[in-house]
Amino acid sequence: MPITLDDKLVVAISSRALFDFEEENRVFERGNDRAYVELQRQRLDIPAAPGVAFSLVRKLLAFNVPEQQRVEVVLLSRNDPVSGMRVFRSCAAHGLPSVQRGVFTQGRDPFRYLRPLGAHLFLSANQNDVRQALMLGFPAARVLTESVQASYNHPDEVRIAFDGDAVLFSDEAERIYQAEGLAAFQQHESANAAQPLPGGPFKPLLAALHRLQQDASQVGMRIRTALVTARSAPAHERAIQTLMSWNIAVDEAMFLGGLDKGGFLREFEPDFFFDDQTGHVTAAALHVPAGHVDSGIANLEATR
Template sequence: MAVDLSELLVIGVSTRALFDLEVENDLFQSQGIAAFRAYQLEKEEELLAPGTAFYLVKSLLELNTIANKKIVEVVVMSRNSAETGFRVLNSIEQHQLDITRVAFTGGEPLSPYIEAYDIDLFLSKDSAEVQRVIDSKKCAAAYLYAPPTDFNSKDTRVKIAFDADAVLFSEESEYRYKTEGLDAFQDYEKAHENDALNEGPFAKLLMKLSKIQEHLPTPIEYSPLRLAIVTARSAPSHKRVIKTLRKWGVYVDEVYFLGGLAKDKVLEAFGAHIFFDDQDTHLESASLVVPSGKVLYETDSPLNQLQKTTIITKS
């Protein structure tokens, strides 16, 4: 009988996102597949160090023990062959990660296999692969920045932080802010305070995480899976966010309305295992203190077109 993963939180993570494989990737890019294969075979028994997504994956898998049943599944996905990926299998075992599903595509794109594995969130350090997944609209996806140099969370809880607009919510409000200015944005949000914001690319993931909390044997206020929103919004645009979450039936533990302040200090205090945002201006500083992922715009989205126009104008 086929296994049904629809009730689980399923994370698809590339090998470079899970482990530090930058030396190996540089070797592949500079010397080709033959040199890369030889290096991997030579280092087959050498343990790989954690990558950007490692502590998130490790902590999420530990929720299965707390729940006393499987509520999280992780699928390691790689364009390696089984031969060159054997070192990854050894490292998964040595790090004692409860991962049983692996996809080695032998150079073929990973995105066609997202639906086959029922992936809810795809994490990768290949921006082109992330873009393909985002354009397919099959699941949430993020391009991961390099990990902080000294991040090693001792918190036994899983902590996930999200930006609001163009991440959890649609890009409509973000586009209005960028094209019409702050005053027009604030006026519109206040006037539509009671209208739920449209779903963004990470809305379904947030809803799945909220459902996962229900399987944990603790009151939701003390859940070992802790969710936060860290947004540049402020009064009077803040109430629409809270009312939208209520209408979605989603419980978020912490919300920070920063009114344009930098996000890195709040994220460091929160201790996020991962932070998702759509803007490099926030991610560049945040990624120095917590693992961070960029939510790319869909190729044909208004924000992506606006971004391209801005780059051309500046150049």
């Protein structure tokens, strides 16, 4: 039978999201492709330092055991094959030998390969690639490469924090807030508290994480999730009712009513945080690894 990834949680990730290639990238951005490739060639035997999403990837791969491989991480990168060789060598040097698959497109769009991979998550430092992946229906986020590294305090837990509207949920309610203000938003959500929100771009990832946790309960690793949202009572109820209707629970829920999320995320110590608002993501990156989900009405307004 042909090999398939259908039974695995599949994470597609770019080189810059997994490793710190910022120095090399500055050479590339100066428009000197040949100098970039030559620099990577010179550094083939020098492992790149861990990047923003390294902790998330390392912990997810810890769910794999010899009897069953539950997580597949695939390198999906605009890099050239020579640079790809350095990425694979860096994976081996940092104890990620199970990262064995990769697609390197030498500057061409890589996101089209998400479909044959069946990816549950795409992490990249390239905003356009992330936007295109979201348009194709894949959970995707632009990694803020300036984010701080994840904490080492929870080696046996994958900790992931999600914003609600336009991330886990659709932007239905956010559109009302943007158009009519907070009072109208609160009134609408109270009136529709029993009506589940449609799923947002990251609902499939939350569902896949839920399945992984149930399937791997004896591995010694666990997943801890948090909903970190600007919602507050009474709008909190619809968010909870929506999760209940999906039969998916989060471990923590923070209804902050507009309070800055950064301090709360610092205490939760996630391996990654996903939010659609650039201001929230930028502030969060001062405390935790963070990614921007280019989805929903707030991002449509920002691009006009």
